[in-house]
Amino acid sequence: MQxxxxxxxxxxxxxxxxxxxxxxxxxxTFVVAWFARELNEIEFIGPLGFYIGAQGAxxxxxxxxxxxxxxxxxxxxxYGVEEGEND
Amino acid sequence: MPSRFQxxxxxxxxxxxxxxxxxxxxxxxxxxxxxxLGIPNRALGYLFLFATILLYAGIGFMAKTAEVSxxxxxxxxxxxxxxxxxxxxxxxxxxxxxxxxGTLYTAGYDGLAFVMGWTxxxxxxxxxxxxxxxxxxxxxxxxxxxxxxxxNVPRTIGVLAVVLCSFTYVIAQISxxxxxxSRFTGLEFGIGVFVGLAGILVCxxxxxxxxxxxxxxxxxxxxxxxxxxxxxxxSVKHTGSPVPQITAYTSALPKVTALxxxxxxxxTPKGAxxxxxxxxxxxxxxxxxxxxxxxxxxxxxxxxxxKAKLEARMMELKAAEVPDPRAIDAAERAVIxxxxxxxxxxxxxxxxxxxxxxxxPVKAHAExxxxxxxxxxxxxxxxxxxxxxxxxxxFCLMVGTAALPHILMRFYTTPSVKEARRSVFWSLLFIFLxxxxxxxxxxxxxxxVYHNLVGTAFTELPAWVWNWAAVDKTLMAISDINKDxxxxxxxxxxxxxxxxxxxPEIAGLPYVISGLVAAGGLxxxxxxxxxxxxxxxxxxSHDVYYKMIDPNAPTxxxxxxxxxxxxxxxxxxxxxxxxxxxxxxxxxxxxxxLAAAAFFPSLLLGIFWKRANKLGAVLGMLMGLGITIYYMVxxxxxxxxxxxxxxxxxxxxxxxxxxxxxxxxxxxxxxxxRAPSREIQELVDHVRYPNLEGDTSPVAT
Numbered sequence: 001m002q003x004x005x006x007x008x009x010x011x012x013x014x015x016x017x018x019x020x021x022x023x024x025x026x027x028x029t030f031v032v033a034w035f036a037r038e039l040n041e042i043e044f045i046g047p048l049g050f051y052i053g054a055q056g057a058x059x060x061x062x063x064x065x066x067x068x069x070x071x072x073x074x075x076x077x078x079y080g081v082e083e084g085e086n087d
Numbered sequence: 088m089p090s091r092f093q094x095x096x097x098x099x100x101x102x103x104x105x106x107x108x109x110x111x112x113x114x115x116x117x118x119x120x121x122x123x124l125g126i127p128n129r130a131l132g133y134l135f136l137f138a139t140i141l142l143y144a145g146i147g148f149m150a151k152t153a154e155v156s157x158x159x160x161x162x163x164x165x166x167x168x169x170x171x172x173x174x175x176x177x178x179x180x181x182x183x184x185x186x187x188x189g190t191l192y193t194a195g196y197d198g199l200a201f202v203m204g205w206t207x208x209x210x211x212x213x214x215x216x217x218x219x220x221x222x223x224x225x226x227x228x229x230x231x232x233x234x235x236x237x238x239n240v241p242r243t244i245g246v247l248a249v250v251l252c253s254f255t256y257v258i259a260q261i262s263x264x265x266x267x268x269s270r271f272t273g274l275e276f277g278i279g280v281f282v283g284l285a286g287i288l289v290c291x292x293x294x295x296x297x298x299x300x301x302x303x304x305x306x307x308x309x310x311x312x313x314x315x316x317x318x319x320x321x322s323v324k325h326t327g328s329p330v331p332q333i334t335a336y337t338s339a340l341p342k343v344t345a346l347x348x349x350x351x352x353x354x355t356p357k358g359a360x361x362x363x364x365x366x367x368x369x370x371x372x373x374x375x376x377x378x379x380x381x382x383x384x385x386x387x388x389x390x391x392x393x394k395a396k397l398e399a400r401m402m403e404l405k406a407a408e409v410p411d412p413r414a415i416d417a418a419e420r421a422v423i424x425x426x427x428x429x430x431x432x433x434x435x436x437x438x439x440x441x442x443x444x445x446x447x448p449v450k451a452h453a454e455x456x457x458x459x460x461x462x463x464x465x466x467x468x469x470x471x472x473x474x475x476x477x478x479x480x481x482f483c484l485m486v487g488t489a490a491l492p493h494i495l496m497r498f499y500t501t502p503s504v505k506e507a508r509r510s511v512f513w514s515l516l517f518i519f520l521x522x523x524x525x526x527x528x529x530x531x532x533x534x535x536v537y538h539n540l541v542g543t544a545f546t547e548l549p550a551w552v553w554n555w556a557a558v559d560k561t562l563m564a565i566s567d568i569n570k571d572x573x574x575x576x577x578x579x580x581x582x583x584x585x586x587x588x589x590x591p592e593i594a595g596l597p598y599v600i601s602g603l604v605a606a607g608g609l610x611x612x613x614x615x616x617x618x619x620x621x622x623x624x625x626x627x628s629h630d631v632y633y634k635m636i637d638p639n640a641p642t643x644x645x646x647x648x649x650x651x652x653x654x655x656x657x658x659x660x661x662x663x664x665x666x667x668x669x670x671x672x673x674x675x676x677x678x679x680x681l682a683a684a685a686f687f688p689s690l691l692l693g694i695f696w697k698r699a700n701k702l703g704a705v706l707g708m709l710m711g712l713g714i715t716i717y718y719m720v721x722x723x724x725x726x727x728x729x730x731x732x733x734x735x736x737x738x739x740x741x742x743x744x745x746x747x748x749x750x751x752x753x754x755x756x757x758x759x760x761r762a763p764s765r766e767i768q769e770l771v772d773h774v775r776y777p778n779l780e781g782d783t784s785p786v787a788t
Contacts, residue, residue, distance in 0.1 A: 003772060011775060018214045025210045029203060029485075033478060036196065036455035046336035050453035053199035054526035055332065058206050062515050065213040069508035072218070076505070081776045083503045 010079040017071055021064045028052070028060045093502055097166045104169075108308050114138065119599040128598045132271040135602040136609060139309065140282075143302045143613065144289035150301050151293035155642050158295030158649065159226040159625060165300055165500040171513025173300045174497045176307035176614035178205075178518055180256075181263025182675050184310060184611035187522070189583025190672075191529035195452040197473065199526065200480040206515060206522050207481070208488020211687075213511040216489060217498040219694045219774045221507035226499065227622075228492040228686065229630040235693040235770060236704040237763070239635055244708045248685035249492045249626040251712075254660065256491075256678035257619040259671045261664040263612035270558070270588075271605040277665050284661045286613055291621050292650055299617045300500060306610035307517060313607025314521055314587075318528045321594040325531060335527035339534040343452055346537040350576055351448040357542070363569045364577040365446040372443030375436040382432055390432055397422050445577055452533060472735045480676075483742035487679025490686040493615075493622040504777040532586050535593055541576045548574070551592035555585060562588075620660065624653035676739035677719060684711035684745025692753045697771050703757030711749025715741045 032039065032052050039049030076082035118131055152158055165173065183205065191198040223231055229245030264283030269276045290302045322331035326338045349355045353362040381389050401418040404411065426432035450457045456477065458469035488494065497514075501507045540552070545567050555563035562582040565574065587608070591600040628649035633640055640648075688707045692699040721730040723738040736743055762768075773779060 007772075007776065007779075014775075021210070021214060025207065029207050029481060030478060033203070033455075033481065034474070040453060040455060045333070046340045047453045049455055050196055050199075051336060053196060053203060053455075054336075055523050057203055058519055058523050061207050061210050062512070062519055064210050065512045065515055068213055069512050072508055073505050076777050081778050083505060083778050 006079055007081070010075065010081060013075060014072065017068065021068055024060065025064060028057045032057065093164060093166070096164060097169075100166065100169055104304060104308065107305060108312075111309060111312070115599060115603055118602065119597060122597055122599050128601075129273065131598060131602050132605065135606045136268060136272060139606045139609065140286040140613075143286060143305065146302045146305055147290035147293055147298040150298035152295065152297050153643070153646060155645060157297045158646055159499075159629065160496075161295075161297040161300045161500040163224075163500055164502050167501060167506045167509035168513050169304050170300075170497060170501050170506075170510040171517050172307040173303035174494065174510070174514035175517035175521075176303040176310065176610065177497060177618040178494060178514070178615070179310065179521060179611050180260055180615040180675070181267070181608060181612035182259065182671065183521065183525075184314065184608050185263070185267075185584050185587045186672065188525045188528045188532070189586040191526050192533060192581070192586050193583050195450060195457070196455040197457070197477060198529075200477050201484065202522050202526060204481045204484025205488060206518060208485035209511060209515040209518070211485060211489035212494070212498075213508065213515075215691050215694070216495060217507045217511045218504045218777070220495060221498050221501060221504050222774045222777060224499065226629050227626050228495055228690075229626055230634075231693070232689060232704065233630070233634065235767065236689070236699075236701045237767060238701055241689070241701060241704045241708070242630055242634065244705065244712075245686070246626045246630050248681070248708065248712060250623055252491065252678045252682040252685065253493060253619045253623045254656075254663075255674050255681065257616055257623070257660050258664050259674040259678075260612050260616040260619065261660055262671055264609065264616065265664065267605055267608045267612065271602070280661050280664055283609070283613065283616075284657055286609075287616050287620060288654070288657055290613075291617050292653060295625075295646075295649065296496075296500065296621060299621055302617065303614045306614040310607040310610040310614075311517070311520060313603045313610070314524065317590040317594055317596060317600055317604060318524055318531070320596055320600075321528070321531050321535075321590060324594055325534060331527040331531060332523055335530040339530050340453065343530060343534050343537055346541075347449045347451050350537075350541075360569070360571065360573065360575050361449075361577055363571070364575045367568050368442050368446040368577065372440050372446070375439035375442070379433065379436045379440060382429060382436070387429055390426070390429060394422070394425050397425060449576060452530065475735060476737055476740065479736050479740040479743040483676075483680050483683055483740045483746075486683035486687050486746055487681075487742060490682040490690065491679070492626070492682070492686070493618040495690075496622060496625075497618075528590065529586060532590065532593065536579065536581070537576065540579065541574055543574050545572055545574060549593075551589055554592065555589055620653060620657050623656045624649055627652045627656070673723065673725070673739060677723075677741075680715050680719070680740065680742030680745065681712065683742040684715040684749050687746060688749035688753050692750070692757075694771065694774060696757075697768050698757055698762055699753055700757045700760055700763045700767075702760040703753040703755070706756030707749045707752030707754075710752035711745040714748050715745030718744055 032049070036049035036053065039052065040047035042048040045051050045055075073082075118134060121134075122128075122131055154162070156162055187198075187201060190201060220228075220231060223234070225231065225234065227249075229242045229249060232245040233239070233242035235241075261280055261283065264287075265276045265280035268274055268279030268282055272279070274282065291299050318331050319329050322334055323329050326334040328334045328338075346357075349357045350361045352358040378393070385392070397418070401415065401422055404415045404418050426435050447459065456470050456473040458466050458473055460466035460469050498507045498510065501510050540549070543549070548565070552563060552565060556565060559582070562585040564580040565578060567574075568578050569575070588601075588604065591598075591604055628645065632648050632652075633645050685708050688711060689699070689704040692707075693704070718733070718741040719738045720726045721728050722732055722741075733744070
């Protein structure tokens, strides 16, 4: 079947959000770990580099997934591609 | 399914599991009462293990089914929250439950690679795979490869990769089951393996995915309760607050850091005491090294000479005017235990010269990429190596998480795409509960050891130290090296697995909580093994038998074949486990690298790149998998080749080469051959949109 303009737009917005969240994921994981020694100089609930690795990054991961589910479930409705009969 | 029924079903599940949780807690209280009545610990251990296995069997029996979609995907009506708990249990294995806190205790910051890797991977699952696989809506991961890329070749490679990585992983789990049953009941390891296996089979055999799902929810509840109670208690004991995840950093960690500095500063009393032990280690190491050198030069003659010296010393002591019986005894023992030949001597002295490692200063817990070396340049070089390996391991574990078939399969079981997205959130939230507690537990136990155990007189050691030293020397060993009667940190050797297992005793809790922790560890290992075995058996029965050998097979025969294969796979796995093949942590790491390299590129590009085609998928999977296996075989010591490392990357992170090569393979292979057919491109659109009007894709059933 032929995709409508609306469908293409939906997919592009999905890709944009995916890219944005992936960038956050990348920074909080790899960039922070790369500078872990430098960040450990800062005190925030213990040395900052250690704290982010042990807890901060994990909280961000949970939030990323929570936000993506909410965003996409709303986007489905906005573009009329949501599933019908389920709750 | 109409949403009214689904809502009723969810409400009913909530009622069931609330009652279940209450029932389980009352059972724990009941066992506690039995303990106070004087029932011996061994009996309480049996009670816990058999009661929980019986419980899982009961749930498995109640969920028995003869329907294909219930057997393979639990009828696709598992609500997001419950699928989250089941995924949590499926995910968290014995390595997470018992090993993680121990790794963090010994490795400090560098152990966080596992914490970040095993949680951050869910971001990739949520963003790239779960909703699309749910929309695709078949039964297995090779199903997707088969439909998307067409033909039996991608499906076959998929099946091989499923079997390879799941089997590697399941062996690690069954070893965990064997260890826990044998430690808490005194059964032999081999018997423990088969008892655990019986527990696994009764769940999955009758009801497939449906039974496994509902048992895994039950197992999640047990394992999270078992993990939390001792940690919270320990936190209350040390800091007066029941939130270990905060107090560990604000209260315990600064004290641990201060103590580390004191231990390393020989101008303080504690530092001087530590130094006196380290001096002895260094002397022993040097003496052993000197003897090794003399042995290489003098051979057997040197050995005889040394033995003669010891014998002369013994005679001398015996001939003394006032014989000292203790000194004579020690001298006699030295003669008896003297190595009999050069080979034995080399082994003993090699071990002793390694003792010098214990003389190293205490590593700071929060320090990232700690490194040692003779010159500042060498330290810096080693530090860069540690950093590279840390990042590579995090990457492999994350991508591996998003490629392990037994986890991805779970997202076929939700009622809708919307629920699949939510379900990834619940999964990670439930996993997060344990993972953000483990680093706190490691710090609290470290505080206990550094602050309370170090400095205690040997005559007043706490009971848990003696108990564990008696059970297993690799977990806890302690001896007064410098004979000052006081414990120094350098005199203690702690094995990582001790941390979780001994926490109840360290916190001064009754034995019933130790039994609870064992039951929690067992739940973690059993639930993961369940999911893995089912994944292997399903890939063989569904993808190989039904899709390739006999597509007209009637439902009943498909299920009979599935169940028969499940038995065969389980018994094979138990047999391989009883041979004890290699280190558990390496097996787990290898499974992640293998899965990541084999599946991630072709799954991801299959959804996000319409141009990806059959040749690309075949090439990508073969290249990714091939290079990963090649690197492991070349560099992991188990295989005995020990080729030089590439860019200093350790074999556990072999996927760091396999994943990019997998992507390259898919891209190059696709571009040099024709674009996929229109039907396939429509299938891609079909999985991208939760609901597409006028969708004619053939799999949209």
